[in-house]
Amino acid sequence: MRYRQLVLLLTIFLVEANASDAEYKFVVVSGEPVTLNASETAQVASFDECTDKCEQKTECVLAYQSNSSDPCYLFDWNSITQIIKNEAGGNGTTAFKVYTDQPCELDAEYLLNGKTYPQNPNDSTKNLWKIDTAEEGWTITYIDKKPSEDLICGNFSHDRPYKDGCKPECLITMVQLLAVPGPLTDQFNDPYHAGTNVSNWNECLYYCHGNPNCLVVYFNPDSTPICRWWSIDRIFFLNKTEASEMGGQHMALKLPLSNKSCLYTTEELTNDKYYYPYNKIFQFYDKSFFLVRTTPKYYKISVYQDETVDYNGRGAGCEPNNQISVMYNMDKNRNNLPDPNPILCNRIKKAPGITADAAKEICNEWDGELATERFFGYFNPCTVTKAQLLCDANESYGWQYGISCRGTPKMWVGVRKNNVTQQFQWPRPDWASTTNAQIFTCKQMYKKEDKGGPWFMNKLEYTWAPGQPDNSPGNDCGYVQIDQDILNWPGYGLYSSKCDVGGIQGFVCQTLRQQDKGIPKFSEILNEYGQDPAKVLQHPYFIQTAYDPV
Numbered sequence: 001m002r003y004r005q006l007v008l009l010l011t012i013f014l015v016e017a018n019a020s021d022a023e024y025k026f027v028v029v030s031g032e033p034v035t036l037n038a039s040e041t042a043q044v045a046s047f048d049e050c051t052d053k054c055e056q057k058t059e060c061v062l063a064y065q066s067n068s069s070d071p072c073y074l075f076d077w078n079s080i081t082q083i084i085k086n087e088a089g090g091n092g093t094t095a096f097k098v099y100t101d102q103p104c105e106l107d108a109e110y111l112l113n114g115k116t117y118p119q120n121p122n123d124s125t126k127n128l129w130k131i132d133t134a135e136e137g138w139t140i141t142y143i144d145k146k147p148s149e150d151l152i153c154g155n156f157s158h159d160r161p162y163k164d165g166c167k168p169e170c171l172i173t174m175v176q177l178l179a180v181p182g183p184l185t186d187q188f189n190d191p192y193h194a195g196t197n198v199s200n201w202n203e204c205l206y207y208c209h210g211n212p213n214c215l216v217v218y219f220n221p222d223s224t225p226i227c228r229w230w231s232i233d234r235i236f237f238l239n240k241t242e243a244s245e246m247g248g249q250h251m252a253l254k255l256p257l258s259n260k261s262c263l264y265t266t267e268e269l270t271n272d273k274y275y276y277p278y279n280k281i282f283q284f285y286d287k288s289f290f291l292v293r294t295t296p297k298y299y300k301i302s303v304y305q306d307e308t309v310d311y312n313g314r315g316a317g318c319e320p321n322n323q324i325s326v327m328y329n330m331d332k333n334r335n336n337l338p339d340p341n342p343i344l345c346n347r348i349k350k351a352p353g354i355t356a357d358a359a360k361e362i363c364n365e366w367d368g369e370l371a372t373e374r375f376f377g378y379f380n381p382c383t384v385t386k387a388q389l390l391c392d393a394n395e396s397y398g399w400q401y402g403i404s405c406r407g408t409p410k411m412w413v414g415v416r417k418n419n420v421t422q423q424f425q426w427p428r429p430d431w432a433s434t435t436n437a438q439i440f441t442c443k444q445m446y447k448k449e450d451k452g453g454p455w456f457m458n459k460l461e462y463t464w465a466p467g468q469p470d471n472s473p474g475n476d477c478g479y480v481q482i483d484q485d486i487l488n489w490p491g492y493g494l495y496s497s498k499c500d501v502g503g504i505q506g507f508v509c510q511t512l513r514q515q516d517k518g519i520p521k522f523s524e525i526l527n528e529y530g531q532d533p534a535k536v537l538q539h540p541y542f543i544q545t546a547y548d549p550v
Contacts (some may be wrong), residue, residue, distance in 0.1 A: 022101040022121070023248045026051045026063070027108045031083040031137050032090035033064050038079035041071040050074075051095045055244045058119060061129050061140070066092035077119055077127055078142045085137040096131055096138070101248070112138055121243055122176035122250065123158030156205065156252065158266050166262040172280055173262075174209050174217075174252040175269055179299055181218055181230075181251075182237030183362060184351060188218075188228040198227045201250045208254060213282045215301075219250040231283040232290065237365070238299040253292065253299070256280035258529045270294050274304075274520060276529045285320065287536070289525045300365060306522040307514045317513030318345035325374065325389070325510070327437045327457075341433045343516070346371070346389050347509040348411065350403050356477035356499040359412040359507035368511030370414035372426040373494075375433045375457035379413075379480050379508075380491035381405065389508065403506050405482050412507035415462065415478035415494055424462065424469055424478060424496065431510060433457040465493025474498045480508070 028051075033039070044050045047065050050072035054060040059076040062083075070092075084090035099117045100106070112131045119127035128143040153170035154162030164170055198204045201219045204227035208217035214229040216238070238251060255261075255269060256277050264273070271294045277284045284290070287306035292299065303320050310316045315324040327341035347366070351359070356370075363370050371389070373379065379389050403409050414427040426432065438454040465481065477499040483491050511517065523533040 022099050023246065024055055024097055024099055024121075024244055025102070025106060026055070026095040027098055027106050027111050028093060028095045029083070029108065029112070029138070030086040030090070030092075031094045032066065032086070032092045033062070033073070033075065033080050033094065034082040034084055035080070036064075036073055039064070039073040039075050041073055044072040047072075047093055047095070054095065054097060056242070058243045061097050061117075061119075063095045063097075064092060077129060081140050081142075082134075083138045083140075088136040090137065098131075109133075116143065119243070120158055120178070121246060122178065125155075125157045125159045156209075160266045160269070161263045165257075166259060171257045171262060172209065173255055173257055174205055175255055175266060176205075176250065176252045177238060177270070177299055178241050178243055178246060179238035179251045180241055180246075180249060181216075181235065182239040182298055183358065184236050184349065185230070186234035188230055188234070203227070204250070205252055208252065212280075215254050215281055215283070217252050217254075221248045232277075232281070232301070232303060233283055236301055237362075238301075240294075240296075240298060253301075254281060255292070260528055267294075270299055274525050274528075276525050276531070287522060288320065289522065291519075295365070298365065302366070304514050304519055304522075307519070308522070315343065317343065317515055319347075319511075319514060321349075322347045322511070323389075324513070327374070327433050327435075340435055341374075341437065342431055343513055344374075344431060344510050345513055347511070348389070348403055348506060349509065350506040352505055353502065354412070354504060354507060356412045356416075356479075356507075360414075363507070363509040363511075366509055366511060367517050368509045369427040370412055371508035371510045372414050372428045372431045373461045373463060374431060375437070375439060376455060376461045376463060377439060377490045378461075379463075379482070380489070382489075382491060408481055408483065409505045410479045410481045410495075410503055412504060413478060413480050413494070414510075415496075417476040417496070422471075426460070426462075428510070429460055432460050434459055463490055463492065463494055465495055468494060469496035471496070477501075479504060 028047075042050070042053055044053065044065070046068070047063075050063045050065050053072060054063040054074050057074065057076075060074050061077050062075040062080055064073040064075070065071070083094050086092075096112060097117070098106075098111050098115070099121060100111060102111070113133045114130070116128050116130040118124045119129075126144060130141040130143060132139045132141070152164070153167075153173065154160060154165055156174040156176060158176060162170065165173070198207055204217055204219045207227060208214035208229050211229065213231050215232045216235050217227065217229040219227055238253070253270075256275050258276070261269065261273060261275070270292050272291070274289055274291050276289050278286060284303070285305060287309060289304055291302045291304065293302070294300075305311070305320060307317050315326050318324045322345040325344040325346050345368075347368075349362070360370050381389065403411065415424050416427070417423070418425050434457065437457045439457065469475070469478070475496040475498060478494055478496050479501075480492050480494055483493070515521070526533045526536060
């Protein structure tokens, strides 16, 4: 039977985790646990390896080894309460895990005498352990949960829901996460260097809470500045990590809560939940909302907008930083006919040096794929249709879209060699147009002697550049390169290459529209926040500038 003892204390303990640059370390003593029954064993080559295993395991609070030939014993939270020092009959070496900002020379007498430590550095209210010095060695007391009567908005701790969490002043909250900035994280905000004026994590956390432009904040004692923050257009993925790997780092995400979500646990808040930021967090468009999703690898932030509004004259339903791709069929009088081709959203992301595999992973995380060539001329913005890829368009309502067409930019697309057939293929041939849809090129406008079409799209295209594909070993991926003279039809070519070739400027993703991939309607998000959709008349193009924290 597992040995367990839980002592509930009614006093507030001073938790040693308050230090802003604290990290997990080990205080090593000569002593032996009173029992080994509740431990996990591991074969190790040294005691350092034994403590490494404890450090890598969030639940582990203590490591023990009787001698170099015996196993390593690891004790989880609430599994051991007493260590007998060797002078009192114990035998071996014990390492206590502590969370401290002390340097390499640890003060054992101070750290092992009345100090309390957290299992999660982001939560000093539960799963704590308190180490005390006793006559025969040391004792460990476990605190399941600290009293919360004097916490304000839960002090943004992990243990939610808070007693006062649904009060109006607590509906803008900070969710502390075991995470660090992930892929595609743009340069951090801070034009006025406000983040340089903080000295610890608590100040950094509350700086973001009081800054309406801040969505994500990150504290790293080894960086300059130590406090960095991002608005919604600059960060998309947070890399999940373990407490033992944080090393004094901290991260938090700001969320505007509803009267429903204020009752959620921390895990529920970050798992497929949608939020309406209007007048609570800036840099969002008026008619927009965002999703926080937890995956095995990331905390993922995705922004959506009112699916009924045509933001750029090409059609409705795409997320910010996307352009819609709509195919048309015409009758002999050039009237549009119903078209069976799916309506897609194109997204070009600038990411110099990214590999094809990393680009593919990100497109998949965005619920899409690296782009399939929908028709001959698809990657040429001079195609006269609402279906082509616009490589460097500025959206009229905000964020920069795409990569400049000047020069010869190279972007990863979805063409990839099949491991079985050794033939290149597109990831979504069903997204290509093979229904005789018509397109025209911009030659129609610029060169009277060349009508520039119409072109009839009736087969799956692979517009390889001259001499391509190069089937040399390892050339398993493909990119599109835009020609210097984009008017020289078709103005681009596909190239095969190794999947980590240099010189890549970014990648092209395709997804279905919001409403076609299960994203809730904007009106449903408003309903959760008690807003009448008929009365939300903000101009959808405007970035929010009015702040209402309560």
